Amino acid sequence: MDMNQKQSKKADTYSSGFYVPDAQQKQHRSSPRMHRRRKGCLTIVLVLALATGSWMWYRSQVTAHGDITPSSLNAPFSILHPISSLEARRTEQATWGAVEAQNPTAMVHELTLEDAFFRRMTTKARQWQVVALATPKQLTAPLDGDLEVTSPFGPREHPVIGQELDHLGIDLVAPLGTSVKAAERGVVAWEGRKWGYGNCIVIRHSTHLASIYGHLSHTNVHVGQSVSKGEAIGLSGSTGFSTGPHLHFEVRRDSTPVNPLPLLASSSGG
Numbered sequence: 650m651d652m653n654q655k656q657s658k659k660a661d662t663y664s665s666g667f668y669v670p671d672a673q674q675k676q677h678r679s680s681p682r683m684h685r686r687r688k689g690c691l692t693i694v695l696v697l698a699l700a701t702g703s704w705m706w707y708r709s710q711v712t713a714h715g716d717i718t719p720s721s722l723n724a725p726f727s728i729l730h731p732i733s734s735l736e737a738r739r740t741e742q743a744t745w746g747a748v749e750a751q752n753p754t755a756m757v758h759e760l761t762l763e764d765a766f767f768r769r770m771t772t773k774a775r776q777w778q779v780v781a782l783a784t785p786k787q788l789t790a791p792l793d794g795d796l797e798v799t800s801p802f803g804p805r806e807h808p809v810i811g812q813e814l815d816h817l818g819i820d821l822v823a824p825l826g827t828s829v830k831a832a833e834r835g836v837v838a839w840e841g842r843k844w845g846y847g848n849c850i851v852i853r854h855s856t857h858l859a860s861i862y863g864h865l866s867h868t869n870v871h872v873g874q875s876v877s878k879g880e881a882i883g884l885s886g887s888t889g890f891s892t893g894p895h896l897h898f899e900v901r902r903d904s905t906p907v908n909p910l911p912l913l914a915s916s917s918g919g
């Protein structure tokens with residue numbers, strides 16, 4: 650009897666062209682739970698795929714931009730690349746001895762590495778933080794009062810090495826402990842020691858413009874901090890390759906050093 654009923658029901662169902670699950674059958678009762686479980690698994694797989702995809706995209710960006718992966722000996726320590734950073738540090742330590750002994754070849758090598766470092770710092774580093782800011786046409790002077798340039802921008806005989814090298818910024822008279830101001834609003838991309846520059850600060854003002862403040866005796870900003878135009882960021886000093894207290898002020902447009910004076914001309918008033 651039972652068998653016959655089931656048989657006839659099934660036949661009806663199939664003949665209508667649709668498959669209608671039989672509510673009387675026990676195995677169909679667990680189906681909604683199975684369905685939920687399958688849904689859960691699918692969500693987890695999707696989330697994992699999304700996370701993996703995002704991570705791979707991030708890594709490809711980092712590799713393409715080279716802002717975190719140390720590509721030279723002079724790269725800062727990176728938590729993402731501790732081994733290569735340690736290797737870089739070890740080699741850096743080895744060259745520091747020669748630099749400290751003021752070996753001209755070692756110093757030129759160090760300056761070349763630093764230039765490469767600042768090129769990265771002033772273009773690709775933390776682009777997302779400043780990408781919304783417009784490139785400023787004018788900058789405010791990094792020091793109060795009239796500016797006195799002791800060493801102009803361009804080729805000169807390096808005061809420490811004694812070789813003809815390009816001066817990538819301008820040197821301004823600044824007694825020890827003079828307050829140094831941000832030339833324009835932006836985000837601090839680097840704060841810390843770089844051999845030739847001593848204690849220095851790099852501020853990104855936009856996608857295209859950045860400024861560097863060198864030989865500082867004290868800094869009071871940290872990486873990632875937003876600073877406003879004219880904000881006090883540190884004190885002048887004589888750290889790094891320096892013969893006496895002064896401020897080395899450098900401006901880079903798309904990583905290339907440019908003469909800062911024309912950018913300051915109208916704001917400083919001469």
Ligand SMILES: [Zn+2]
Nearest residue numbers: 818819820897
């Ligand atoms: Zn200088």
